[in-house]
Amino acid sequence: MRETVPKALSGLVALTLLGGLAAPASAAAPTAAPADLAALRHVVSALADGPTPAPTALEALSADRDRQLVDDFAEFDEEEEVREAARAALESSDPNAIRDFLERGEAEARQRAKDKREAVDRDNRTKIEALRGTGGPFFNAEVERVLKGDALDRADFLAFGADIARQRDKETEQNERERAAENRKRVEMLVAVGGPEVKRTAQAVLATNDDKAIAEYLEKGYRAAAAKDADDRAAHEKAQQEALEAAERLRDLAEKTARAADARGKLITAHGAAVKALKEASNAMSAAAAQSRAADRLLDADRAGRKVSDYGPVKAEVARQVGIASASAKAAQVAAGQAKVQADVLVETGLTHGVQWSEVATGIAAAADAASTASATAQHAVDATAADAAGLGSAREAELHAQQAVKWRANAEQHAKAAAQLAAAAARQAQIAATAAAKARQARIDAEAAEKAAWAHAQKTRDARVEAQRQAKVAAEQRVVAQREQELAAAARARAEQESKVAAEARLRAEAEQRTASAKRAEAQAAAATAAQKRAEAQTQEGVAAKADQKARGDERTARTARDKAVEAERLRDAEEARARAAEALAAAAQGTEHAQEARNAATEARAAANAAKTAAGQARAAADAASGAAVRARQAAIEADGAAGKARARRR
Known part of the structure; x- marks a missing residue:
């Protein structure tokens, strides 16, 4: 009887530790009831008065399993603080360091990691808030978006998102400058070939040196001035x-x-x-x-x-x-x-x-x-x-x-x-x-x-x-400027000066030249409409790319969350598996004793919890894989959308 007590005590201690370690997994393994812990505490208290024997093979196996678990934490846990605490426990000469880490150290390390993340996020938020209104339209919109988002959005923005947003604003600004230069050239052409009112208004808007005013003139002012010239010409x-x-x-x-x-x-x-x-x-x-x-x-x-x-x-x-x-x-x-x-x-x-x-x-x-x-x-x-x-x-x-x-x-x-x-x-x-x-x-x-x-x-x-x-x-002169043929224009002016003495003939020639200028203006307006269509297509593609990028980010966050849950479920699965094995070893050791039935019941329940944790871990891993696949596809779609937007911008130029 005394030979089985140290084994039972060691197994119960390991089971108790594993039960405390697996307590957060109670949602995934509902079979770990408080009654089991009470039974184990009863067994421990019943054996506590005996002398402390040397570790048995089961106790050594339990200790090895605990060390392996802590080693997994030290190598694979995503939190740096948890990995450092696990490595410290593995390197410590204190025989209770492993157990202390499993009982308290892991939770404390995770709390420190959480506090650190929150501090870093507060610092990131402060830095990002200082960037409000300092960039272009896309950059400012991204600042507002990440301030409303989560910590990962803010970290990604400071790591690479800000540079991407500035680059997009730079490209947009470059496109705006090119469009402004094109608009200025069009207005300068109107100064050269337009009627009196068109020339006057075009010179006035050029004198403002305001790109927005020039664009608005091409959209509205030119038509009004041209209509006035047409009325004056008709009168x-x-x-x-x-x-x-x-x-x-x-x-x-x-x-x-x-x-x-x-x-x-x-x-x-x-x-x-x-x-x-x-x-x-x-x-x-x-x-x-x-x-x-x-x-x-x-x-x-x-x-x-x-x-x-x-x-x-x-x-x-x-x-x-x-x-x-x-x-x-x-x-x-x-x-x-x-x-x-x-x-x-x-x-x-x-x-x-x-x-x-x-x-x-x-x-x-x-x-x-x-x-x-x-x-x-x-x-x-x-x-x-x-x-x-x-x-x-x-x-x-x-x-x-x-x-x-x-x-x-x-x-x-x-x-x-x-x-x-x-x-x-x-x-x-x-x-x-x-x-x-x-x-x-x-x-x-x-x-x-x-x-x-x-x-x-x-x-x-x-x-x-x-x-x-x-x-x-x-x-x-209008036809000369429109056709860019100076020699032909000089001949036309000479011919006009020689042949325009009769009013009727001069009027007919003026009407013919006006039709030519109108045709050139129609071609210029058609080209402007085509350019506007290309710009609209490019903006649409950029919007699609932005939405695809946003969706890819969301899918990547979902994938990371799913992977975190899968890792947590696998950790709980391993913990439940260790607990089940310890309970089964304890039940095997307690055979023939008065606690054999309780040990068997505890082993059965521990195995059921381990199986449930294994199923949950498999489901979590499948969900994480599916989320990762969706994130990869979303990122590929975002890359393709960004490529399409780049092609649209190239066609627009």
Whole structure:
């Protein structure tokens, strides 16, 4: 019996120590109940009064297992303080050093490690807080993120994360500088090729030397300035078109005025010819009337002298005057026809001033015709008088005298009619002359106003031509700058200076050059849109890379946590396995004693706890492996996303 007591005591002590060591694993091995410990303490107290024997083989085995466990702590534990405490216990000459480490030293070392980590994290937090707002956008965002994260995030940030964030900000800043330089070049190009408002606003924004203001100008200000230039150009083109139309109207008016002046001159000439013919017809009519009266006087002399005078000269003269009157009447008709033709020309041009002289010429022609008719009537009266003279003393004297009276009455009526027509023509001519005089005065006033308007329109036309030449030159220079062909530009400017004297041609060329400049601006805007799309793609890829990196970090933290749990579970598994083996050894040693049943029950429960701890350790290790695999895949995805972002940045450049 005494031989088994030292063995039982040694086994119980080892079991007690292992039970105390494995106490934190009670969650993983719920079978380690307080009743077992009470039973073991009962066995120890029952054997405590005996003498202390020499260590048995079981005790030596338990001590070896304890040393191996501490050696594992010294070599594999993740906490430096725990490893140092374990090495100190292994190197100590104190026989209780191993047991003290297992009972208290490990927990104390872990607490020291925890305190040290917390102190280091506080120091890291202080250092990181001092970095707030000292970097670029990405760096500042990372500072805020790690301050809200865990200690590992802060340690990683100080170890390498800060450098990565600064590098990203540096790359972003470099990209921003490149974009700013490109924007400045675009604005400088607008200063060279833009319209007046675009040039003014572009020069103003360049003078600010503010990259943000330049970018905002390209996004908003340029469109407003270009729209104002387009409105001004449209207004100028409208005014130019109106000036050209006014000049065209003036040219048309000048042509019509020239035609009307020529027609009016010819009309006045025709009117003068009609007046001359009327005068000749009137004189012939008067001469014919005088001859008829001379014949009548001869007849009176013949009646008194009872003789017949020679009426031949009177007849000859009256016949000559009738011929003159007839020719004059025909000339008046021709002049009236010519006046009508010229009056139609005046009506066609719309300048009807003087058209009334055609009506006067027509009236004069009618009066001349009446004078001719009156002259013929006077000739008939002379013939009747001669016949009356020839019949003096004959039976037909009374009849011939009656016939003479009829002829004279007709002659008088015809002369009266002709006189009335002459008076009417004279009155009409006087009225038209008065109207013509008034219209002439108004025409002179209108001509003076038209002359002033013509000079004003001529000045506008000249200004429009000069402006069109200037616009043509500007358009040519725009094409030169856009195409970067200086020699072609010089030739274009020379050609523009030589061929832009006519306003219409200059306007057409300016419009063609403006379309070329618009096409170049459209190409530049398309290139800018492509660059913006590439920048957006690069930013999207960078966002994807950042999210992938963040996910990889999270998966790595999860993997580290899983590995920690797996190591802890394996440590507890080893502890439970040692405890189970010690209990089984104690049960084997206690066979045949009164404590054999209690030892067997304790061994069974210890084995169940060891098996449970083994299962939990296997599960923890599988979870740690899965987490490690996920972390590796997440890190690979982050690397690929960062590579894609780098390619996108390269394409953007």
